[in-house]
Amino acid sequence: MTSTGKGWSVEPDPNMALPPEFDEAFDDLNIPQSSANNRYIKAFQIYPFANQWHADLPATHAYFNNIMNIRGKTIVGASNESPSHLIDRRKYPDWEKRLPDVKYFSDALWIEWATVARSQRTPLAANDLKYIFMHNIEGNDYTRWVMEQCADVGEDDFDDDWPGLAFGIDTPQFKALLGTNHGIAVVNLVTQHPNELHEKTVESITIFTAGYHGDYNILFTLTGAGNE
Numbered sequence: 001m002t003s004t005g006k007g008w009s010v011e012p013d014p015n016m017a018l019p020p021e022f023d024e025a026f027d028d029l030n031i032p033q034s035s036a037n038n039r040y041i042k043a044f045q046i047y048p049f050a051n052q053w054h055a056d057l058p059a060t061h062a063y064f065n066n067i068m069n070i071r072g073k074t075i076v077g078a079s080n081e082s083p084s085h086l087i088d089r090r091k092y093p094d095w096e097k098r099l100p101d102v103k104y105f106s107d108a109l110w111i112e113w114a115t116v117a118r119s120q121r122t123p124l125a126a127n128d129l130k131y132i133f134m135h136n137i138e139g140n141d142y143t144r145w146v147m148e149q150c151a152d153v154g155e156d157d158f159d160d161d162w163p164g165l166a167f168g169i170d171t172p173q174f175k176a177l178l179g180t181n182h183g184i185a186v187v188n189l190v191t192q193h194p195n196e197l198h199e200k201t202v203e204s205i206t207i208f209t210a211g212y213h214g215d216y217n218i219l220f221t222l223t224g225a226g227n228e
Contacts, residue, residue, distance in 0.1 A: 007049030016040035021210035025162045031072030039068045041112045053097040064108035068116040073130035106188035137216040143180040147207045164208025177205045186220045200224030
């Protein structure tokens, strides 16, 4: 386990497996599936920390657990709760000044992706990122409701295994999904690092499930440099 000095502990988890409902998707997209290619990174904000405004802040208990597949140009967002989401905004009117430096989902995704990409020293650079999966959208999440509206399932659960439903950039469903918290995180990721990611954009959004236990999943496909 590694402490970052900002209240975070970060460690790889060699025993974590790719979600089984992603097997077919990875096959179709030619993403290598071996455990050697999937680096699972767990980060927990569990220690007191300081920032530029406060010297002794309590842990937020945020966590970012994600899979980085550099050869496959792929991130899988596995399980995440950001400090900005967990902090009690009613209790702390100055809540924005009570957060660690890594406060948003997009911050963590970039740090984990860039760190693993550079550590592997492959010809593929960090800017080759092409696929961002979001796994198991929670039942009380607004994103899940938007997915159901895009799938036009009415009051029924969305239940379309891979390849699911894909929406291009000119569709209203694409715009709705991009406006969710998960979509905004992806937009922030690709726009806040122009020197490394260059001019990437989201070209399509695919939604799909794991029919046997109902996980809702999203795939954001990027276009731009390195994604030929």
